[in-house]
Amino acid sequence: MTQTQQPPQKTPRQASKPAPHQTGWSALNIDMRGWWTKHWTGPVAAIVLVVLNISVWIWQLTHHVIRRPQDMTMLRMFHHTAEPGQSGTFAHFLKLLWSLVLVRGPFALVLYAIAVLVIVSTAQAVLGVARTLATSLLGAVAGSTLGLGLCAIITNLLDAESWHAVQRLPFSLSPLTLFIGALMAASAFESLLWKRRIRLIGYAFVLAGLLFSGNPGDYCTLAAALVGQAVGTLMARRRGQTEQPLEHEQWWHGTDYEARRLIAAIQLIFAFGPILALVSSSHDVPLSTFGFFLSGLVGDEELADVCADNMRANSCVAMAKHYHFAMTGVWTRTILLVVALSILAWGLYRGRKLAARVSIVLNGLTVALSLIYCVVFPLLDSAIMPIDAELWIALLQLLVATALPSVVLVVAIAVNMNHFSVLTARSRIRRGVGAIAVTLLATAGGFLTFGMLNRDAYTPRATFGMLLRDLPHRYLPMGLIGSSRLHMHSTTVASMVINQLPGLVFWIVVLVVFLLWFRDAVSLNAADRARASKLVERGGESMSFMTTWEDNHYWFSPSGRSAIAYRVSHGVALTVTGPFGDPGEFDTSLREFMRFCERNSWSPAFYAVHDNSRETLESLGCSSIQVGTEMLVIPSTWQTRGKKWQDIRTAINKARRSGMTDVLTTFNEAPWEVREQIIEISEQWAELKSLPEMKFTLGGxxxxxxxxxxxxxAIDADGVVQGATSWLPTYRDGKVIGWTLDFMRHRTDSPNGIMEFLIARMAERLHEQCAEEPDNAPQFMSLSAAPLAGIGDNTADPEDVAVIEHALQIVADTLEPAYGFKSLYFFKRKFQPTPSPIYICYPDAAALPRIGLAVLSAYLPGLKASQIPDMLKSLRPAPQAKEQEHQ
Structure with a gap:
């Protein structure tokens, strides 16, 4: 159903248009002040944290005392021993609370300051200052009490030998323990989407530390988060709110969303596990061994010596971990693997079936390597050095610790494989696998060849069997478990470099392949475009014909009677106006397209939609921002009488007196010399621009x-084309009901008023058609919309969109000298049109930065980085530029 016949009615939700002095940078400054008013606690808390830690460090340096929160141990916490001047456990408890605001070093301070800024700002916006502080303190105190109680119970249940092993564990809290409760309490008041995000990300960070780093204080952080969530739920219920999602949110995110995000979060935790395990000062937690297996911890010769000195499993594992910082290439291989697994988690998050399969392969490889190094190799080595039962038990415990997490993830992905439905082109898969295979063979061959030609570069002297057995270590970290006493050591600089190159080159290639595999890519289909080209004649909006242009992809309704055109960029499916085809399916199509985007892990953004589509989308939970104003002329009432029409009458009369005539035809039916002149005019126009010609909703x-x-x-008496316009049809049931202005070009030396003449003549022609053929007369003539011009009222909560709207205004001001959006906007107002706002609608406010990039990429697909300075320098219009040049 077309949106162009009557002026849009302003809804009660629409905000008034900002005053002129509140647009652009001044309005953005006001937005920032408003943000500070509602979020000031976060920056203040972060600043206090930084100042306090720096002050303590300065005091310690001046007094030659270096003490950190991690100096507290389990023994001092739960064993009643006191230093002189202290009162036992209570004094230790006070020191532990002091660790809530003291951190280990500058890097940790930066991370915690950012975390505190985000957490407290988010909580204050929802809870207010008083409730934020109250929930923070309550979560910290109750969480610390519960966490300490749990640790005390665990330690009391341990036998004497186990207690001796854990009594020296570092014990400290962190700023996260202090503020996590407020964040989880605030999540109870958020929408379903943000509630899931806050809780998933928050618990993922807490559990990652708990499972890999081994600090008993992480139990306190987890307890603080749970207490905060419980308090937030109670407060929400007292306010009459509920944990149940709103009606429009229930259908928006289904099981696909939950399964993908949960499994991706687990994979991401596994990815960063090695880093947490390496930097942690304690290791006796469920996944610390798994983390060390994925880090290049120690060679097997050292491990064998440690185990030979002490055959106890716990001692063997704990003592081996002290060697990890001495290993060459540990961090390089570990970080590359972390990045690769993070990209894999991103692919899982995006619902890529290939990412799920690769995750199964990699985690299955972890299980297989665990079996090889814990069972197969020891069996082979037992012929040389017999292994007693106690060491076998230690190896089996090691096998379970390293293999079980991967087994659990493999099973979880296999069971939920149907949730990963986004396919990757087979050609891309073949090329990626080929690149990885070639890289593996080339680097492995180079390592083996070098080793055989330079056997004395290793000790013991290299053999082919030893090189082959050592080869996996060139690619996989496999810390804690190595290749037994046959592990070779480099004795020359060249051999040291060659040892590191295979893994470095291989994992860089893997990273590139993963990025290419899991990025958004939709293949263009000529058949879909032809199908959409027919559907657009059944019905649509004034801009629907733009959906037939190249570079668009298409979603078709199950019935095939309606469709939506879109482009994918930066994880956003940006539509080209609203649905087209059968008007009776438009509302359903909007809903189903959102489901389609969710299945593909895209964030939908409905660009240049009119009021009817906006209202439907808002009922589905979307917000909207006005991004332009379409100008509508009604041909049946067209006239040029009155003072307001003086410029139009002058342009028409001037053109006729000079012998100018207008010709209505199609480009293909126009004479060859006319077509060539139009092409020449277009090229001349484009050369005057400092930036590439815009695309998307602007035709060429x-x-x-x-x-x-x-x-x-328009052609003069000498046969010279002075200007040209194009008009796109809008259909209903195969009949044209309106025409939309698109292409506008004229010569740099053409007479003033040439564009006014052409547009007025088109209106006169349509007015005459209304009088002669009332049954087939067009209902409207659209002058189209000037992008980012005429931004005014928006239909969402102003707090949600004010900053983005004002940022868009700044972009429009910046691009104005190059493209003249405002000039075009005011030029079209000469025709006394009826304004009709167009909007961009989106369900996820967090995707607004990506939506902005997607819009920029759609309009300027050829923009190069070298052209950006020219854009920023274009503060004055080009001398040749005229108002009516611009699209």
Whole structure:
């Protein structure tokens, strides 16, 4: 159903248009002040944390005392021993609370300051200052009490030998323990989408530390988060709110969303596990051994010596961990693997079936390597050095600790494989696998060849069997478990470099392949475009014909009677106006397209939609921002009488007196010399721009070639084309009900008023058609919309969109000298049109930065980084530029 026949009615939710002095940078400054008013506690808390820690460090340096929160141990916490001047456990408890605001070093301070800024700012915006502070303190105190109680119970249940092993564990809290409760309490008041995000990300960080780093204080952080969530739930219920999602949110995110995010979070935790395990000062936690297996911890010769000195499993594992910082290439291989697994988690988050399969392969490889190094190799070595039962028990415990997490993730992915439905082109898979295989063979061959030609570069002297057995260590970290006493050591600089190159080159290639595999890519289909080209004749909006242009992808309704055109960029499916085809399916199509985007892990953004589509989308939970104003002229009431029409009458009379005539035809039917002149004019126009010609909803010469598009050009008595316009049809049931202005070009030396003449003549022609053929007369003539011009009222809560709207205004001001959006906007107002706002609608406010990038990429697909300075320098219009030049 077209949106162009009557002026849009302003809804009660619409905000008033900002005053002129509140636009652009001044309005953005006001937005920042408003943000500070509602979020000031976060920056203040972060600043206090930084100042306090720096002050303590300065005091310690001046007094030659270096003490950190981690100096507290389990023994001092739960064993009643006191230093002189202290009162036993209570004094230790006070020191532990002091660790809530003291951190280990500058790097940790930066991370915690950012975390505190985000957490407290988010909580204050929802809870207010008083409730934020109250929930923070309550969560910290109750969480610390519960966590300490749990640790005390665990330690009391341990036998004497186990207690001796854990009594020296470092014990400290962190700023996260202090503020996590407020964040989880605030999540109870958020929408379903943000509630899931806050809790998933928050618990993922807490559990990652708990499972890998081994600090008993992480139990306190987890307890603080749970207490905060419980308190927030109670407060929400007292306010009459509920944990149940709103009606429009229930259908929006289903099981696909939950399964993908949960499994991706687990994979991401596994990815960062090695880093947490390496930097942690304690290791006796469920996944610390798994983390060390994925880090290049120690060679097997050292491990064998440690185990030979002490055959106890716990001692063997704990003592081996002290060697990890001495290993060459540990961090390089570990960080590369972390990045690769993080990209894999991103692929899982995006619902890529290939990412799920690769995750199964990699985690299955971890299980297989665990079996090889814990069972197969010891069996082979037992012929040389017998292994007693106690060491076998230690190896089996090691096998379970390293293999079980991967087994659990493999089973979870296999069971939920149907949730990963986004396919990757087979050609891309073949090329990626080929690149990885070639890299593996080339680097492995180079390592083996070098080793055989330089056997004395290793000790013991290298053999092919030893090199082959050592080869996996060139690619996989496999810390804690190595290749037994046959592990070789480099004795030359060249051999040291060659040892590190295979893994470095291999994992860089893997990273690139993963990025290419899991990025958004939709193949263009000529058949879909032809199908959409027919559907657009059944019905649509004034801009629907733009959906037939190149570079668009198409979603078709299950019935095939309606469709939506879109482009994918930066994880956003950006539509080209609203649905087209059968008007009766438009509302359903909007809903189903959102589901389609969710299945593909895209964030939908409905660009240049009109009021009817906006209202439907808002009922589905979307917000909206006005991004332009379409100008509508009603041909049946067209007239040029009155003072307001003086410029239009002058342009028409001047053109006629000079012998100018207008010709209505199609580009293909126009004479060859006319077509060549129009192409020349277009090229001349484009050369005057400091930036590439805009695309997306702005057509060029190629879009003129469609036989359904009308061409209206002005030609003088000498046969010189002075200007040209194109008009896109809007259909209903196969009949044209309106025409939309698209292409506008004129010569740099053409007479003033040439564009006014052409547009007025098109209106006169349509007015005459209304009088002669009332049954087939067009209902409207659209002058189209100037992008980012005429931004005014928005239909969402101003707090949600004010900053983005004002940022868009700044972009429009910046691009104005190059493209003249405002000039075009005011030029079209000469025709006394009826304004009709167009919007961009989106369900996820967190995707607004990506939506902005997607819009920029759609309009300027050819923009290069070298052209950005020219754009920023274009503060003055080019001398040749005229108001009516611009699209």
């Amino acid at each position: 010469i190629e879009e003129l070639r469609d036989p359904r598009v009308m061409l209206l050009y």
